[in-house]
Amino acid sequence: MVEMVSRPYARAFEEHATRYPNEILCLSADLTSSCEIDGFRDRHPEQFLSLGMAEQNMMSFAGGLGLAGYRPFVHTFGVFMYRRPYDQLVASIAYPRRKVRLMGFLPGVTTPGGMTHQSIEDISVMRSIPNMTVLECGDATEVESICAAADGIDGPVWCRVLRGSVPRLFDAPIRVGEIRVLSEGADVLVVTSGICTEEAMRARAAFAKAGLSIRHLHLHTIKPFDAEALLDHVNSVTHGVVTLENHVTEGGIGSLVAEVMADAGAGKRLMRLGLRDTYAHGGSRPYLMRYYGLDALALVNGIESLLGEEFGITEDDLDAARVDDVHSLVKAEAL
Amino acid sequence: MRNERSTEEIALGIRRRVFEHAIRNNGGYLSQACSAAEQMAWLYNEELNLGEPTLPMIPRPFAGVPALGNDAYQTGSGYNGPAEPEFDRLFIAPAHYALVAYATLIEVGRMAPEGLDMFNKDGSSVEMIGAEHSPGMEVHNGTLGIGLSTAAGLAWGRKRRGERGRTWVFMSDGEVQEGQTWEAIAAAAHHRIDNLYAIMDVNRQQCDGAMSNVMDVGDIKSKIEQFGGVAVRVDAHKPDQIREAAKTPHRGKPLIILANSSPFRGMPSLQLRFPGLHYVRFKSEEERSRMNREIARSLRVDPVACEGTH
Numbered sequence: 001m002v003e004m005v006s007r008p009y010a011r012a013f014e015e016h017a018t019r020y021p022n023e024i025l026c027l028s029a030d031l032t033s034s035c036e037i038d039g040f041r042d043r044h045p046e047q048f049l050s051l052g053m054a055e056q057n058m059m060s061f062a063g064g065l066g067l068a069g070y071r072p073f074v075h076t077f078g079v080f081m082y083r084r085p086y087d088q089l090v091a092s093i094a095y096p097r098r099k100v101r102l103m104g105f106l107p108g109v110t111t112p113g114g115m116t117h118q119s120i121e122d123i124s125v126m127r128s129i130p131n132m133t134v135l136e137c138g139d140a141t142e143v144e145s146i147c148a149a150a151d152g153i154d155g156p157v158w159c160r161v162l163r164g165s166v167p168r169l170f171d172a173p174i175r176v177g178e179i180r181v182l183s184e185g186a187d188v189l190v191v192t193s194g195i196c197t198e199e200a201m202r203a204r205a206a207f208a209k210a211g212l213s214i215r216h217l218h219l220h221t222i223k224p225f226d227a228e229a230l231l232d233h234v235n236s237v238t239h240g241v242v243t244l245e246n247h248v249t250e251g252g253i254g255s256l257v258a259e260v261m262a263d264a265g266a267g268k269r270l271m272r273l274g275l276r277d278t279y280a281h282g283g284s285r286p287y288l289m290r291y292y293g294l295d296a297l298a299l300v301n302g303i304e305s306l307l308g309e310e311f312g313i314t315e316d317d318l319d320a321a322r323v324d325d326v327h328s329l330v331k332a333e334a335l
Numbered sequence: 336m337r338n339e340r341s342t343e344e345i346a347l348g349i350r351r352r353v354f355e356h357a358i359r360n361n362g363g364y365l366s367q368a369c370s371a372a373e374q375m376a377w378l379y380n381e382e383l384n385l386g387e388p389t390l391p392m393i394p395r396p397f398a399g400v401p402a403l404g405n406d407a408y409q410t411g412s413g414y415n416g417p418a419e420p421e422f423d424r425l426f427i428a429p430a431h432y433a434l435v436a437y438a439t440l441i442e443v444g445r446m447a448p449e450g451l452d453m454f455n456k457d458g459s460s461v462e463m464i465g466a467e468h469s470p471g472m473e474v475h476n477g478t479l480g481i482g483l484s485t486a487a488g489l490a491w492g493r494k495r496r497g498e499r500g501r502t503w504v505f506m507s508d509g510e511v512q513e514g515q516t517w518e519a520i521a522a523a524a525h526h527r528i529d530n531l532y533a534i535m536d537v538n539r540q541q542c543d544g545a546m547s548n549v550m551d552v553g554d555i556k557s558k559i560e561q562f563g564g565v566a567v568r569v570d571a572h573k574p575d576q577i578r579e580a581a582k583t584p585h586r587g588k589p590l591i592i593l594a595n596s597s598p599f600r601g602m603p604s605l606q607l608r609f610p611g612l613h614y615v616r617f618k619s620e621e622e623r624s625r626m627n628r629e630i631a632r633s634l635r636v637d638p639v640a641c642e643g644t645h
Contacts, residue, residue, distance in 0.1 A: 022496075049491075049526070057484040057518030064488020067474065068496075088515070091475045092485055096410075096467060097401045131402060155403065 003168040005140035009103075009161055010036035016147040017047060017073065024151070025065060025072045027051055029058050035075040035105050036163050055080050059088035066098025071151060077111070078104025078119035078160060082126070094129045097155040101147070107136065107160035107194060108246030108275075109289060114282035119160075120275050124251020126158040127223050134223040135176070136160035138169065138197040142220050145173030152176065160194060167198060174220045179229050185213030188303055189237040191230075193219040193253050196244040196274075199289070202296040202318045207303065210311040214303075219253055227260045234261060240269035242302050246294055249274040273302045342380045342574045345442045346372035350601045351634050352438035356451060358627045358639040362616030364434045366605055370538035370571060370596035371432060374505065375439040377577050378534065383423045383503060386416030392447040394470050397460045401467075411460065412473035414445050420498035424489065426474055428482025429507035429536075431614075433465030433472075436505075440471050480513030482506065483533060487523045487589070490531040504533040506591075509541040511552050517562055520589065524563025527587040534592040536571065544610030556593055564589045571596035604629040 017024040017040065030053045032038045041048045051058040055076065062072040074081065081104050082089055093100045104119060111117045126134045133153045137143045143162050150157040153176065170180065182197075183204060192200040197218045204214045215237050217230070234241060241261070243254040254272030261270060275292055289295040296318045304310050340348075349372040357363030379385075390413035398407040416422055427436050434454060440446035450470060453459035460468050464477045476482045482504050490502035510516050523531050535555075543549045552558075559566040565585035569576035571594030580592045598612050599605045604626055608615055617623035623641075631638040 051522055052518075052525070054515075054518035054522060056480075056515040057487075057522050060481045060484030060515070061488035061491075061519070061522060063474070064485040064490070065492045066488075067485070068489045068492025070492050087478050088481055088484070091478050092481055095401060095475055097403075130400075 003140075004165045005168050006165055007036050007163065008140045008143040008166055009163055010039055012144040013037060013073065013147050014040045014043070016151065018044060020071070021047060023069070023071050025049055025070050027058060027062055027072050027074045029053060029055055029076040029080065031076050031105070034077070034163075035103065037075055055085040056088050059085040060092040062100045063088070063092030063096065063098050066093070066100050067096070071099045071101065073101045073103055073147070075103050075105070077106045077117060078122050079106070079117055082119070082122055086125070090129060093156045094131050097131050099154070100156045101150045102156065102158050103161050104159060105161050105163055107162075109280050109292065109294065110162065110195060110246070110285055112282045112284060115279045118280050120280065121248050121251065122158070122160070123222055123247050123253070124255070127251060127256070131155050132223065133157040133176070135174065135221055136194045136219070137162045138194050138218055138220060140166040140168040141170045141172070142174050149174040149176050162195070169198060169201070177221050177224055177226060179226060180218040180220065181233075182216040182218055183214055185215040186237055187213045188239050188306065189215045189217070189233055189241040190299065190303075191217045191219065191241065191243045191253060191257050192245065193222065194246045196246050196294060199294070199296040200244055200299055203299045203303070203313070206300070206313045206317040207311065209317070210313060212303070212311065222253060222256065225256060225260075227263070230257065230260050231264050231266065234266050234268060237268075240271070240306050242271045242299065242306055243273060244294065244299050244302070245274040247274050249276055269306060271302050271306045273298055340380070342373065342376045345376035345380050345439070347601070347634065348442040349376060349435060349438045351636055352441060352451065353434055354602065354630050354634055355639050356434065356438075356454065357615065358623065359641060361623060362614065364431055365602065365615045366538070366540065366598035366612040367432050367536075368435045368438065369600040369602050369605065370598050371435050371505070371536045372601065373572050373574055374534050374536060374577065374594050374596075375435055376442070377574050378425060378503065378505065379439050379443045379445075381578070382581060383415075383425060384421070384500065386419060386422050388415070388445050389413035389417050390470070392450075394446065394450050394453060394460050396458050397468065408468070410467045410473050411470045414440055414470045415473070420493070420496070420500055422500045423503055424473065424500065425471075425503045425505065426476060426482045426486050427465055427472060427505050428476045428510060429479060429505075430465040430472070430475070430477040431463075432505070432507070433463065433469060436465060436471050437461060446470050479507070479510050480515040482510075483516055483519040484522070486533075487519050487528050487531055490523075490528050491526055494528065494530050501530050501532055504531075506533050506535040508535055508537040508539060508552070508555060509546065511555055511558070512550055517558075520559060520562040520564045520591075523589040528589055529585055529587050531589040532581070533589065534577070534594055536596055537593050538596045538598045540598050540610070540612050542613040548610070559591055564591050566591045566593055568593045568595060570594075572600055602630045602633055604633065
């Protein structure tokens with residue numbers, strides 16, 4: 001079985017932040033335990049700032065702390081960190097390149113909170129902001145390494161963080177700017193990020209059994225992006241490219257891949273899977289991923305549609321694949 | 336650095352410079368000079384503890400925005416001196432007061448008069464809406480309401496480090512329509528940020544006209560107090576009152592001086608333009624030359640010699 005890690009962020013943040021007691025500050029907007037920093041607040045109150053449900057002030061305040069030479073880690077649900085205080089995010093943090101680390105919890109449909117709680121277009125927004133770096137966690141190892149990775153950036157960083165029980169899929173920590181190559185098949189290129197990577201892994205094993213070889217890339221760094229590396233992979237497959245993301249298909253990694261392919265005249269088909277110009281509603285994560293087409297089955301359908309061919313893969317095949325593949329992944333990652 | 340002149344003289348100089356600029360350019364932020372001249376003069380001439388300027392008296396041209404690899408980038412804060420622990424910092428929260436701020440820098444000897452000739456010229460750093468790279472500016476405040484929050488963050492950070500320097504914000508009363516202003520005051524009170532100071536130009540005007548017509552904000556003083564700050568009302572045109580107000584005890588709380596001002600002060604002819612005072616653009620050559628004569632008389636200077644009609 002896949003190893004499930006409990007609250008990896010809580011431990012990783014505390015470990016990182018306590019290394020820099022005079023530089024790192026922990027900011028929270030009334031979602032302290034929800035962002036797994038309640039233990040840190042209790043043990044390190046001198047590094048903790050409670051700023052209440054007042055995100056506009058918090059963003060400019062964080063900019064002021066950055067000006068004073070600190071590296072604030074701002075914690076709240078991702079959606080609350082850009083929709084309301086977008087102006088402050090741009091003017092007080094992004095423009096002056098403050099070293100503010102924006103830790104956005106509950107990305108996409110990982111919350112049952114419905115439209116108001118689901119950040120479904122944040123990557124699109126962040127990618128288009130000059131000076132912004134964009135990172136996203138896909139497993140426990142990435143959650144554990146995102147604090148150090150983000151804190152090494154000379155400028156603001158937007159992070160999509162996973163909380164609670166998180167599967168461990170990878171061994172190596174995030175190295176900003178790199179692409180994880182999870183399999184090196186030659187038929188179809190699959191590009192995923194965040195929680196969709198685990199879904200793609202499940203489908204990949206089933207396709208392997210059905211005789212289709214998948215080249216699978218996982219993106220923890222969305223901006224800056226190594227376009228040349230992606231093009232090499234695009235050119236290494238026969239049929240085309242499928243992207244799957246926990247985000248709308250406009251402006252996220254699907255768009256990112258489309259831009260790279262179009263800029264280079266790559267001339268291969270691309271199918272972008274994700275939320276298709278729609279809001280989501282409240283519900284459990286598996287339900288939402290099925291309902292909105294973000295899971296392994298959606299990827300199977302997408303690949304079949306791209307190829308115009310059916311592989312007879314059923315949900316049972318996917319479930320079976322999950323157990324097998326996770327163990328082989330460690331090897332895959334070592335490639 | 337202290338100027339040899341009195342705050343009143345500097346305030347008059349600010350009004351004269353802004354007037355001359357507005358006549359030459361057929362308009363400008365005239366009423367802001369009327370309301371804020373004493374406040375700006377007092378800050379720079381008396382209150383702020385600033386080091387010597389670190390940037391050239393004649394501002395350098397625009398050198399790009401902050402970006403990875405743009406090593407030439409710098410803010411305009413060097414006109415206020417270096418950011419040393421013992422020195423004060425100042426943000427101009429309503430960035431459209433830039434013309435008044437630039438005139439102040441000239442009057443107190445921190446910028447050359449030629450700097451104002453670059454105002455709003457393409458390729459210049461002396462921008463119409465003060466940018467981070469404009470003389471005397473350290474952060475972008477063109478989007479109203481973000482200045483006090485940024486200053487609160489800076490002040491908290493400096494206090495944590497034991498720095499003696501204070502963080503000052505020049506504010507406008509229109510900004511209290513923004514909810515962020517109240518978030519900032521609550522946060523500053525909660526975190527006992529008492530090295531945070533503001534002086535607010537309460538001229539009761541905003542872009543659309545009189546605030547009482549656009550959206551009345553009620554009693555700003557009692558609202559600030561309810562949110563946990565200390566507020567003191569003064570006559571914005573009486574430096575003695577401002578001086579006294581700055582001494583108000585405010586342990587554990589930010590101090591905000593409410594400077595009740597007249598948007599016509601020193602230029603009574605502007606009353607004819609009420610309520611359209613935000614940016615006074617002359618409607619005709621006749622109005623321009625009449626304002627030139629009348630305001631010059633009020634400011635005890637000769638009318639500005641303008642070539643041509645525009």
